[in-house]
Amino acid sequence: MTNFIGLRLPLLCASFSCSCSCSSSTLLLLNKWNKGLVKAYPRRMVLGIGASFLGMASSAFQASNSFIASARINSGPSVDQILKNVEWPEQFPFKDEDFQRFDESSDALFYEAPRFVTHIDDPAIAALTKYYSKVFPPSNTPGVSILDMCSSWVSHFPPGYKQERVVGLGMNEEELKRNPVLTEYVVQDLNVNPKLPFEDNSFDVITNVVSVDYLTKPLDVFKEMRRVLKPGGLAIMSFSNRCFWTKAISIWTSTGDADHVMIVGAYFHYAGGFEPPQAVDISPNPGRSDPMYIVYSRKLPTA
Numbered sequence: 339m340t341n342f343i344g345l346r347l348p349l350l351c352a353s354f355s356c357s358c359s360c361s362s363s364t365l366l367l368l369n370k371w372n373k374g375l376v377k378a379y380p381r382r383m384v385l386g387i388g389a390s391f392l393g394m395a396s397s398a399f400q401a402s403n404s405f406i407a408s409a410r411i412n413s414g415p416s417v418d419q420i421l422k423n424v425e426w427p428e429q430f431p432f433k434d435e436d437f438q439r440f441d442e443s444s445d446a447l448f449y450e451a452p453r454f455v456t457h458i459d460d461p462a463i464a465a466l467t468k469y470y471s472k473v474f475p476p477s478n479t480p481g482v483s484i485l486d487m488c489s490s491w492v493s494h495f496p497p498g499y500k501q502e503r504v505v506g507l508g509m510n511e512e513e514l515k516r517n518p519v520l521t522e523y524v525v526q527d528l529n530v531n532p533k534l535p536f537e538d539n540s541f542d543v544i545t546n547v548v549s550v551d552y553l554t555k556p557l558d559v560f561k562e563m564r565r566v567l568k569p570g571g572l573a574i575m576s577f578s579n580r581c582f583w584t585k586a587i588s589i590w591t592s593t594g595d596a597d598h599v600m601i602v603g604a605y606f607h608y609a610g611g612f613e614p615p616q617a618v619d620i621s622p623n624p625g626r627s628d629p630m631y632i633v634y635s636r637k638l639p640t641a
């Protein structure tokens with residue numbers, strides 16, 4: 339990882355209101371959408387920056403070479419309120435530069451060597467597994483198929499969980515080969531080719547753990563998710579406040595946890611064909627272990 343060099347960019351952002359490559363107009367839009375929240379919590383919703391990269395510097399190389407990338411939600415609106423009553427602008431509000439990354443070299447190169455590590459701490463993993471056990475179809479349900487996007491050697495599914503078809507899609511074959519829940523896998527760079535290599539209406543559930551922030555064409559990917567989900571199928575995007583920040587999109591690394599909830603909600607909204615997205619905070623020990631947020635939605639029965 340060459341991340342220390344890149345510290346300059348976000349620290350600049352912390353010093354000024356926002357001088358990085360993310361568009362400040364986009365951040366303002368994030369604020370406008372959720373009217374009720376903005377007046378009470380302007381800084382959190384606008385910036386989320388100062389705390390984030392100071393935290394990042396002191397936490398470097400914790401938890402498998404990822405960095406803390408954003409401010410925790412310590413106060414302010416509860417996560418489950420963030421996507422309520424959002425007045426989405428008519429057009430997708432993000433700009434091309436919002437999806438640029440500090441490291442624009444090939445993802446294939448970055449993920450060439452397997453990383454048999456976990457990217458969040460054990461309590462956060464346990465919280466995610468517990469959440470999955472509540473919302474997943476029962477293990478071994480005939481006909482059920484699951485897609486784990488941006489998958490690796492672990493999917494954090496409940497112990498012993500099985501389905502006829504569990505597909506992992508990720509960048510590193512060695513990692514995917516070792517993943518015990520997968521019945522098949524695909525190596526594909528979604529930033530090069532966002533088209534999912536699956537039939538329409540194939541999956542009951544799509545998961546994506548701590549990786550939605552690496553997608554540079556998220557709207558294309560979310561439209562594809564809608565296409566391959568069965569009507570009523572569930573898409574669960576989970577994330578914490580860590581990432582390989584040189585590979586995360588600039589709108590992510592320049593904003594905080596609450597903004598991330600809004601950003602992922604926007605992906606669902608503008609992809610179309612999904613129920614209004616919802617958010618839930620499953621952080622196990624707020625302030626003491628990695629936070630864990632879920633933004634989820636179901637494909638509309640008519641989509």
Ligand SMILES: C[S@@+](CC[C@H](N)C(=O)[O-])C[C@H]1O[C@@H](n2cnc3c(N)ncnc32)[C@H](O)[C@@H]1O
Pocket residue numbers: 445449456457487488489490491492493507508509510526527528529530546547548549552582
């Ligand atoms: C931080 S790891 C998370 C892995 C796994 N989901 C987990 O929870 O441990 C990021 C994952 O995103 C995947 N990924 C990153 N960029 C990708 C891309 N452009 N296309 C497909 N997958 C990508 C990588 O293969 C890697 O496994």
